[in-house]
Amino acid sequence: MLDALNRHLVQPLIAAKRRSRHLRHYRHLSQTQFDPPELVRARQLSMLQVQLRHAFATVPFYRRSWAAAGVHPDDVKSLDDLRHFPIVTKTDVRKHAAEMLSEAYRGKKLRTKTTSGSTGVPLVIQLDERGAQWKAGCVLRADEWSGWRLGQRVAKVWGNPEYRHFGLKGRLSNHFVDRAIYLDTIGLTDARIREFVAAVRRHRPGLVFGHAHSLYMLACVLNKSGITDIRPNGCISTAMPLHDYQRKAIEQALGVPVTNRYGCEEVSLIACQCERHKGLHVAAESVYVEVKGEGLTGPLLVTDLSNFAMPLIRYQIGDVATLSGTPCECGRGLPLLEKVEGRDADYVVTPSGSLISGISLTENFAVLIKGAAQVQLIQETLTHLRVRMVRDPIFDAESERQVRELVLKTFGPTMTYDLEYLDVIPQEPSGKYRFCVSKVSAEYLKGLSA
Ligand SMILES: [Zn+2]
Incomplete structure (x- = not known):
């Protein structure tokens, strides 16, 4: 009842107050996810062409590096044509951050993301508001693949304090908007885990979300204590590889299949398992992914299709991925990654x-x-x-x-x-x-x- 109220009333009100279109995007993306692969690819191509032209016209870094490489956005007639464009490394982003900002966004309010990326290299990324809202829609859609429904509470096992809101206003927002319970994974003790378990029992979240190794640890405590009444609708593991022994322990503890997700602070969600749990569907409306080299496995390159403030094009993220050659049984037209070997x-x-x-x-x-x-x-x-x-x-x-x-x-x-x-x-x-x-x-x- 409260969940439905939150989904249908609180969330839309908050979105309206914050002038965010992310719920509208989420509804649109939920409808188009079953479009055939050809249509998904055609949309990606036109988004890619728009991004490339924008970057060429307004981002000094790309103008310079593409000219040096002898490539031009007009050369791109298919997704494969992107292969001729230079790769952008983390070192490039660290060295040329200012030159990578779009002149069209000068003086505009941007979201700043500071991250150690996926290889321990600290980076600062700027994201425009429109892109942020579009990405939020993509994330919400993927969240629901886990079995969770918008409006339900979330329990987060996470150690990055920026995800948590402080102060009275922050606590209220946390309680009513994000509806999140946190287990801070910095300085974890047995007592803290038990406190968190008590809160989870009280609030009955629809989703348990966290780093694979933190979820595993929580699962060990639950399994050891014989606690079997924590039954969320979904569980999302992210930010690092989920090993098989971890998956088994978590599934035993929570009684629900683990949904593996892959993303990074620089471009947000990249790919996520659907309810079939076979491979990860790319968030194709937000990012275009390829692997370096000729085969299906190689270093992953990401092109951000939705951040125009600081476009990342053929960005080598530092992880190795395998593209899947077969479509998913779920019928979604979004491309699949068979697996990602991340940090x-x-x-x-x-x-x-x-x-x-x-x-x-x-x-x-x-x-x-x-x-x-x-x-x-x-x-x-x-x-x-x-x-x-x-x-x-x-x-x-x-x-x-x-x-x-x-x-x-x-x-x-x-x-x-x-x-x-x-x-x-x-x-x-x-x-x-x-x-x-x-x-x-x-x-x-x-x-x-x-
Ligand atoms: Zn699927």
Whole structure:
């Protein structure tokens, strides 16, 4: 009853007050998702052509790099023609951020997104309001593939405080608009997990949402305690690979299939599993994806079709994906990714015995340390950490002090650390980055699931 009221009354009112068209977009996108693949591709092509012309006309970075490469937007008559355009790396975005902004959006209010991306490289991305609303519509549509319905409560297992609203106004918005319950994955303790479980039991959310490793940990606690009355309509795992043993534990704990999702802060949602859970449907109205090279598997390149303030075109995100050759049985015309091998990160155990999500941790290190170009954390023992860092020229004594403070604040005074400077953080043989490795947390987590 309350859920329906929220869906049909509260959400539209809030959207109207915020002058956001995202609900309208969501309804439109929900209708067009079953259009045939040819129609989806034709729409993508025309969106791509618009984006390329816009970027050429108003973004100095592309004007320069495309001229150097001898390509022009008018050359693009099919989606495959994009292959001739240069690839944009994270280093490009870091170095040329100002030059990548569209002149058409100068002085306009933009949303700023700060992220460590998917490889521990800190980046700042600007997103225009129209694009943000369109993307929000795409996310809502994909949220519902999990079984959750707009209007139902959400439980989030997440460690990024920007997702959480503070203060009285923030708390009200959280309660009535986002309808979210949070488990902060920075400084996780048994007591906090139990408190969260109590809140979930009280509020009965329709969706449990979080990083794969955090959902797994929650599942271990539920399974171990024999709690079987938490039954959301859906569960979405995101931001990192979902391993099979994790999926099994989560499905046992929540009694619902896990929906695997892939996205990043730079372009928002990229792809998400539907109710069939076979491959991930690309959010084709928001992004165009390809893989580098000739085969179906390779480094993933994303072109943002909906952000015109700072267009990302053939942006190499740092993950490896496999395109699917077969359509999905669900009948949606949106293209499929068979799988994504993204970044992986362990939990870290603090000397006092609480757990910290590796993703949230490296995000903090990459974003908060001045001049940190890329970060990897390795926990050697319960009280010793190796902080591996690629530096920018602006990295200095102040940055070293920030590292010291962050280690102290996060782990307490008994954690020691070495700071290592590298030219590049090595990738795993699979092409994945592991940017938080703990040699002690596996034992600790085993204790949780036993
Ligand atoms: Zn499907």
